[in-house]
Amino acid sequence: MTTTIDAIRRQVSDLHQELVRYGLVVWTAGNVSARVPGEDLLVIKPSGVPYEELSPENMIVCDLDGNVVEGKHSPSSDTAAHAYVYRHRPDVGGVVHTHSTYACAWAARGEAVPCVLTAMADEFGAEIPIGPFALIGDDSIGRGIVETLDGHRSPAVLMKSHGVFTIGKDAKAAVKAAVMCEDVARTVHISRQLGEPLPIAQADIDSLNDRYQNVYGQRPAAAQ
Amino acid sequence: MTTTIDAIRRQVSDLHQELVRYGLVVWTAGNVSARVPGEDLLVIKPSGVPYEELSPENMIVCDLDGNVVEGKHSPSSDTAAHAYVYRHRPDVGGVVHTHSTYACAWAARGEAVPCVLTAMADEFGAEIPIGPFALIGDDSIGRGIVETLDGHRSPAVLMKSHGVFTIGKDAKAAVKAAVMCEDVARTVHISRQLGEPLPIAQADIDSLNDRYQNVYGQRPAAAQ
Amino acid sequence: MTTTIDAIRRQVSDLHQELVRYGLVVWTAGNVSARVPGEDLLVIKPSGVPYEELSPENMIVCDLDGNVVEGKHSPSSDTAAHAYVYRHRPDVGGVVHTHSTYACAWAARGEAVPCVLTAMADEFGAEIPIGPFALIGDDSIGRGIVETLDGHRSPAVLMKSHGVFTIGKDAKAAVKAAVMCEDVARTVHISRQLGEPLPIAQADIDSLNDRYQNVYGQRPAAAQ
Amino acid sequence: MTTTIDAIRRQVSDLHQELVRYGLVVWTAGNVSARVPGEDLLVIKPSGVPYEELSPENMIVCDLDGNVVEGKHSPSSDTAAHAYVYRHRPDVGGVVHTHSTYACAWAARGEAVPCVLTAMADEFGAEIPIGPFALIGDDSIGRGIVETLDGHRSPAVLMKSHGVFTIGKDAKAAVKAAVMCEDVARTVHISRQLGEPLPIAQADIDSLNDRYQNVYGQRPAAAQ
Numbered sequence: 001m002t003t004t005i006d007a008i009r010r011q012v013s014d015l016h017q018e019l020v021r022y023g024l025v026v027w028t029a030g031n032v033s034a035r036v037p038g039e040d041l042l043v044i045k046p047s048g049v050p051y052e053e054l055s056p057e058n059m060i061v062c063d064l065d066g067n068v069v070e071g072k073h074s075p076s077s078d079t080a081a082h083a084y085v086y087r088h089r090p091d092v093g094g095v096v097h098t099h100s101t102y103a104c105a106w107a108a109r110g111e112a113v114p115c116v117l118t119a120m121a122d123e124f125g126a127e128i129p130i131g132p133f134a135l136i137g138d139d140s141i142g143r144g145i146v147e148t149l150d151g152h153r154s155p156a157v158l159m160k161s162h163g164v165f166t167i168g169k170d171a172k173a174a175v176k177a178a179v180m181c182e183d184v185a186r187t188v189h190i191s192r193q194l195g196e197p198l199p200i201a202q203a204d205i206d207s208l209n210d211r212y213q214n215v216y217g218q219r220p221a222a223a224q
Numbered sequence: 225m226t227t228t229i230d231a232i233r234r235q236v237s238d239l240h241q242e243l244v245r246y247g248l249v250v251w252t253a254g255n256v257s258a259r260v261p262g263e264d265l266l267v268i269k270p271s272g273v274p275y276e277e278l279s280p281e282n283m284i285v286c287d288l289d290g291n292v293v294e295g296k297h298s299p300s301s302d303t304a305a306h307a308y309v310y311r312h313r314p315d316v317g318g319v320v321h322t323h324s325t326y327a328c329a330w331a332a333r334g335e336a337v338p339c340v341l342t343a344m345a346d347e348f349g350a351e352i353p354i355g356p357f358a359l360i361g362d363d364s365i366g367r368g369i370v371e372t373l374d375g376h377r378s379p380a381v382l383m384k385s386h387g388v389f390t391i392g393k394d395a396k397a398a399v400k401a402a403v404m405c406e407d408v409a410r411t412v413h414i415s416r417q418l419g420e421p422l423p424i425a426q427a428d429i430d431s432l433n434d435r436y437q438n439v440y441g442q443r444p445a446a447a448q
Numbered sequence: 449m450t451t452t453i454d455a456i457r458r459q460v461s462d463l464h465q466e467l468v469r470y471g472l473v474v475w476t477a478g479n480v481s482a483r484v485p486g487e488d489l490l491v492i493k494p495s496g497v498p499y500e501e502l503s504p505e506n507m508i509v510c511d512l513d514g515n516v517v518e519g520k521h522s523p524s525s526d527t528a529a530h531a532y533v534y535r536h537r538p539d540v541g542g543v544v545h546t547h548s549t550y551a552c553a554w555a556a557r558g559e560a561v562p563c564v565l566t567a568m569a570d571e572f573g574a575e576i577p578i579g580p581f582a583l584i585g586d587d588s589i590g591r592g593i594v595e596t597l598d599g600h601r602s603p604a605v606l607m608k609s610h611g612v613f614t615i616g617k618d619a620k621a622a623v624k625a626a627v628m629c630e631d632v633a634r635t636v637h638i639s640r641q642l643g644e645p646l647p648i649a650q651a652d653i654d655s656l657n658d659r660y661q662n663v664y665g666q667r668p669a670a671a672q
Numbered sequence: 673m674t675t676t677i678d679a680i681r682r683q684v685s686d687l688h689q690e691l692v693r694y695g696l697v698v699w700t701a702g703n704v705s706a707r708v709p710g711e712d713l714l715v716i717k718p719s720g721v722p723y724e725e726l727s728p729e730n731m732i733v734c735d736l737d738g739n740v741v742e743g744k745h746s747p748s749s750d751t752a753a754h755a756y757v758y759r760h761r762p763d764v765g766g767v768v769h770t771h772s773t774y775a776c777a778w779a780a781r782g783e784a785v786p787c788v789l790t791a792m793a794d795e796f797g798a799e800i801p802i803g804p805f806a807l808i809g810d811d812s813i814g815r816g817i818v819e820t821l822d823g824h825r826s827p828a829v830l831m832k833s834h835g836v837f838t839i840g841k842d843a844k845a846a847v848k849a850a851v852m853c854e855d856v857a858r859t860v861h862i863s864r865q866l867g868e869p870l871p872i873a874q875a876d877i878d879s880l881n882d883r884y885q886n887v888y889g890q891r892p893a894a895a896q
Contacts, residue, residue, distance in 0.1 A: 022250060026470060026631050027624055029567065099567055101631075105639035108564050110646050116332050118360075118386045119253065119323055135652060136566075137659065161648055162566045176251055183250050183325075191329035192642055194416055198334050200385055204359060211361065246698060340780050342808075342834045343701065343771055400699055407698045407773075415777035418864055422782050424833055428807060435809065474694060474855045475848055477791060547791055549855075553863035556788050558870050583876060584790075585883065609872055610790045640866055 008034050008043045008171075009056035015175045019098060020051050022179045030098040031076040034171035035086050037093070040064045042086055046073035077136065084142020085167060089149075094171030096178040099163040102185035103128075107158040113185050115205055116197035120184045125153030125209035128181060133160040141165075153209060156181040232258050232267045232395075233280035239399045243322060244275050246403045254322040255300040258395035259310050261317070264288045266310055270297030301360065308366020309391060313373075318395030320402040323387040326409035327352075331382040337409050339429055340421035344412075347404045349377030349433035357384040365389075377433060380405040456482050456491045456619075457504035463623045467546060468499050470627045478546040479524040482619035483534050485541070488512045490534055494521035525584065532590020533615060537597075542619030544626040547611040550633035551576075555606040561633050563653055564645035568636075571628045573601030573657035581608040589613075601657060604629040680706050680715045680843075681728035687847045691770060692723050694851045702770040703748040706843035707758050709765070712736045714758055718745035749808065756814020757839060761821075766843030768850040771835040774857035775800075779830040785857050787877055788869035792856045797825030797881035800853060805832040813837075825881060828853040 015032045019025045028051070033044035043059050060071035066083040068075060076082075082095045106113050106128075113128040115121055120128075131148040134140035145165045148157045155177040156166040164181055168174035191197045239256045243249045252275070257268035267283050284295035290307040292299055300306075306319045330337050330352075337352040339345055344352075355372040358364035369389045372381045379401040380390040388405055392398035415421045463480045467473045476499070481492035491507050508519035514531040516523055524530075530543045554561050554576075561576040563569055568576075579596035582588035593613045596605045603625040604614040612629055616622035639645045687704045691697045700723070705716035715731050732743035738755040740747055748754075754767045778785050778800075785800040787793055792800075803820035806812035817837045820829045827849040828838040836853055840846035863869045 027627055099565075099631075099635075101635050101638060104565060104635045105642075108636065108639040108645035109643045111643070116385060117323075117328060133646075133648075133652075135655060161564060161646055179251055183323075187323075187325050187328045188332065189638065189642065190325060190413065191332040194329075194413065195333050195335070197332035198357075198385055200357075204357075207359060340833060341771075341776060403699055407771075411771075411773050411776045412780065414773060414861065415780040418777075418861065419781050419783070421780035422805075422833055424805075428805075431807060475851055547789075547855075547859075549859050549862060552789060552859045553866075556860065556863040556869035557867050559867070581870075581872075581876075583879060609788060609870055637862065637866065 004038075005036055005041070005043065005061060006056065008036055009059040009061075011171055012043045012045070012059050013054045013056045015171050016045060016051050016054050018175050018179065019096075022182070024098040024100040024178060024182055025051070026099075030100075031078055031082075031096070032171055032175060033076075033079075033082040033095050035093045036061075041069060042079075042082060044079055044082060045076045046071065047076050049073060078141075080136075080139065081141040081145065081165065084139055085145055085165075088142075088146045089167065091169070092167045094168045094174035096166045096168075096171070096174040097163060098178055098182070100178070100182040100185075102189050103156075103158055103164040103182050104162075105189060106130075106185055107163060108161055110160045112158070113181075113188050114197070114199075116188055116191070116200060117184055118200070118208055119180070120188075121200060121205040121208035122212035123177070123180045124156065124184070125205065125213070128154050128156050128158060128185070131157045131159045131165075133162070228262075229260055229265070229267065229285060230280065232260055233283040233285075235395055236267045236269070236283050237278045237280045239395050240269060240275050240278050242399050242403065243320075246406070248322040248324040248402060248406055249275070250323075254324075255302055255306075255320070256395055256399060257300075257303075257306040257319050259317045260285075265293060266303075266306060268303055268306060269300045270295065271300050273297060302365075304360075304363065305365040305369065305389065308363055309369055309389075312366075312370045313391065315393065316391045318392045318398035320390045320392075320395070320398040321387060322402055322406070324402070324406040324409075326413050327380075327382055327388040327406050328386075329413060330354075330409055331387060332385055334384045336382070337405075337412050338421070338423075340412055340415070340424060341408055342424070342432055343404070344408045345424060345429040345432035346436035347401070348380065348408070349429065349437070352378050352380050352382060352405060352409070355381045355383045355389075357386070452486075453484055453489070453491065453509060454504065456484055457507040457509075459619055460491045460493070460507050461502045461504045463619050464493060464499050464502050466623050466627065467544070470630070472546040472548040472626060472630055473499070474547075478548075479526055479530075479544070480619055480623060481524075481527075481530040481543050483541045484509075489517060490530060492527055492530060493524045494519065495524050497521060526589075528584075528587065529589040529593065529613065532587055533593055533613075536590075536594045537615065539617070540615045542616045542622035544614045544616075544619070544622040545611060546626055546630070548626070548630040548633075550637050551604075551606055551612040551630050552610075553637060554578075554633055555611060556609055558608045560606070561629075561636050562645070562647075564636055564639070564648060565632055566648070566656055567628070568632045569648060569653040569656035570660035571625070572604065572632070573653065573661070576602050576604050576606060576629060576633070579605045579607045579613075581610070676710075677708055677713070677715065677733060678728065680708055681731040681733075683843055684715045684717070684731050685726045685728045687843050688717060688723050688726050690847050690851065691768075694854070696770040696772040696850060696854055697723070698771075702772075703750055703754075703768070704843055704847060705748075705751075705754040705767050707765045708733075713741060714754060716751055716754060717748045718743065719748050721745060750813075752808075752811065753813040753817065753837065756811055757817055757837075760814075760818045761839065763841070764839045766840045766846035768838045768840075768843070768846040769835060770850055770854070772850070772854040772857075774861050775828075775830055775836040775854050776834075777861060778802075778857055779835060780833055782832045784830070785860050786869070786871075788860055788863070788872060789856055790872070790880055791852070792860075793872060793877040793880035794884035795849070795852045796828065796856070797877065797885070800826050800828050800830060800857070803829045803831045803837075805834070 031045040060075040061069045066079045131144040134144045166174045166177035255269040284299040285293045290303045355368040358368045390398045390401035479493040508523040509517045514527045579592040582592045614622045614625035703717040732747040733741045738751045803816040806816045838849035
C-alpha cells in the first residue's frame, strides 16, 4: 500500500502544476485530490501552501470523512467537499476544484455553459450545469456537486457564485476536465459577446459524445 | 527518402511547440501535419500525446488515405481531414488544426472574420471564411475545408461550431497562418466590442495582398 | 535592527516578483512597501528601476514622512502615499500599489466591484470600494486611501481614474490582496459582460468572511 | 563610430525582446529602430527574421532614406516609415512599430484612446491620436505619423486600420511608449465595455503631465 500511496502523492503534487500552467489558479485557490485505489483514503493538497512548494511529501492523506491520516499541515479547506464526492461516487477517482476566471463568470450569473462547440460535445456531452449556492462548513457543497452531476454526462459543475468542481476516473481525468471546462467557458463567453452561438442538434451532440467517449475509449490513449 | 522523412518528422514535431508558444492549444487539442515531398505520404501528430512529449521519433507517417505506414501510436483523430486536403490540393504541403479561442468564437456563431486590418489584407487577402458544420468520421470535414478554400485567397477556414484549419505551401506556412488567424480574429473581435471596425476598400485589400504575396514573394524571407 | 531591516529589504524585493508573475504591472508601474517592525521606518522600491534589477541592496529605507534614510536611488514616486498610510494605520505592515488592468477599468468608471463571489466574501468581506480622484504631490492620495478604508473590511481600494492600493498586516498580505483584487475585478467584469451577476445575501457574506478571517485565522497558514 | 553603431545594434536587438515579453508582437510583425547619434544612419530589424534569432550582428544599418548601408538581410518592410520620421523629426532617436491587440482594435475603428487614466496623463498627456489610412510603398505612412504627432504630446499614434507607431528620444523610450500604449488601450477598452470612463479635467491632465515629464525629468531615472 505504501507504494501506491507514494505514487498517488506524486501524481497529486504534479497535477497541481497543470492548474498553474493552464492559468486556472492564483495564489493558493485551487486543489486536486485522488482516491487511493482499494483504500478508503484520499490524497489532497495541504491548505495555504504555495504551488511551487508542493511536493509528494507534503500532500495530505485523509480518510473519506476528511480526517487527516498522514500529514503535517491542515488539508485543503475544500477537503469535506472532495470527501463527500468519493463517499457517494465510487466510480470517481479524482476531484479538482478551481476558481478559473471564465467558469466563475458563468457561475456568478448562475448560468450553465451551453453546448455549442464540437469539443464540448466530445468532452462534456451536454451543457456544463449549474449547482446550488452552498456555504462551506458542512456537506452542502459536496451534496450540491453530487446531486447536480447525478445522471449528467458532464464531469464539471459550476457551483453558483463560487467556482468549478470536476470529477474523473482518476485525478488526471479530473484535471483535464477542469482545463477543458475553462477553455470552453472562455470560448463560448467570447462568442456570445457579439451574438448568439449556433446550437448543435441534440443528435449530433449525442453522436459526437458517443464516438469520443466510447469508440476512442477502447484504445488506451484517447483524444487528438 | 529516409533523410527527407526524418527532416519532416523533426519539423512537424518542432512546429507543435509554436502552437503551444502562441497559446493556440490546450491539452492535446490541435495538430500539425506535413506532406512528404515527392511521396504520397504525410507526417502527423500521434493521438493523445502531450505536446511536451512529442519528438521526431513518435510522429506518425501515413499514406494519403490516412492509413498508418510508420508509428507506434494511433495518428491524430483529425488525420482523415488532413489526408483529404493533401489528396485534393497538390499545392498544399502543410495543414494545421486548432481550437484557438477567438477563431472558435467566430466559428461558433458561423460568422466570417471581416478583412478590416492591413495585416489581414496582407496575410489573408479577404475575410476568413466559414466552412460547413461537419461531423468527424468520414470525408465531411476534409471536403468542407477544400470546398470553402477553393478559389479563396485565405489560407484559413473556420469550420462551423468546431475550429480552424489552415493550409500552406509547407507546414511552417500553415502554422504561420494559424498564428495570424487567431491574432486577427482576436483583434477584430475586440474592435467590434465597442463599435464597427472601418471597412478597407477592396482595391486597397487587393493592392496590399498583391504586394505582400508577390513582391515580397520574390525574396526567400517574406514578412516584416 | 540591521538584521530586521535586511530581512525586510529582501522580502520587499522578492515580493515585487509576485507582481510581475501575476501580471499586475508593466514596465516600472507598481510598488510594494513594508513597515520595519518597531521602527518609524518603511522599505520601498526605488523609482524607475526595472523589476528584474531589484535586489535587497537597492531597496530604499525611508522614515514615515517619506524622507530617504538609506538608499542611492530616489524612492518610488508613490512613497508619500505609502508613508501616509503607515502614519495613520498602525495596524498596517505592508502597502501595495498597482495599475492592474481590470481593477483600473473599474476605477476609471468610478465604480466599486460588487461582492458576488464567495472568494470575494472570504477575502474582502464586501465590495471593493472606490476612493476619491486625487493628484500626486501632497497627502491627497494617502488621505483618500485611509479615509476610504476606514471601517471597511476590504484591504483594497480603487482610487478613481488611477489604480489600486492594498494594505495588509505585512507586505505579503498586501500583495495577496493585490493579486486577489485583480482576480475578482476580472471575474466580476467578465461575468457582467453577459448579464448581471447574482447578489450574495449580506448574512452569507458576513458568515463567509467571519469563518475565513477568524476561524482560519487561528491557524498559522490560512487559505485553501 | 564603429563603437557607437555596435552599441546601437545591441540595444536595438535587445529591445525587440521587450516587445515579445510584453506580448506586443506575434511571428515577425513588429520592429524597433534607433538613430545612430551624430550620423545620418539608423539601425533596424531585418525583415522576416524571428525574434529569437535576432542578434546585434544581424541588425541592418540604413541611411535616412532607407537604403541599406550594412547588413546581409533586407531591412524591415517598415523601414521607409521609420526613415521618414528620422528625416523630419531630428529630436527623435527611436521608433517602434507594432500591431499590438488593443491598440489595433481602436485603430480598426479609427478612434483615439481618450485620456481617462492618470497614467495616461503622465505618459501621453492627451488622447492617443488616430493617424490616416495609408498604404505601404511610399511616404504615406511616415508622413501620416509625423503630421499626426506634430505638436501633440503623445509619443504614440494609431494608424487607421493598421497598427501603432511610437517615438522617443531614444529607442528605449519608444519601446516604453509602445508598452504603455497597449496597456492603456487595453484598460480603457475594458473599462468602456461596461460604461463610460469618467473624464479627467484638462487642467489635471496638464498638471500630471507637466510634473511627470518635467519635474521627474530633472533626474536621470524617471517613473515610479
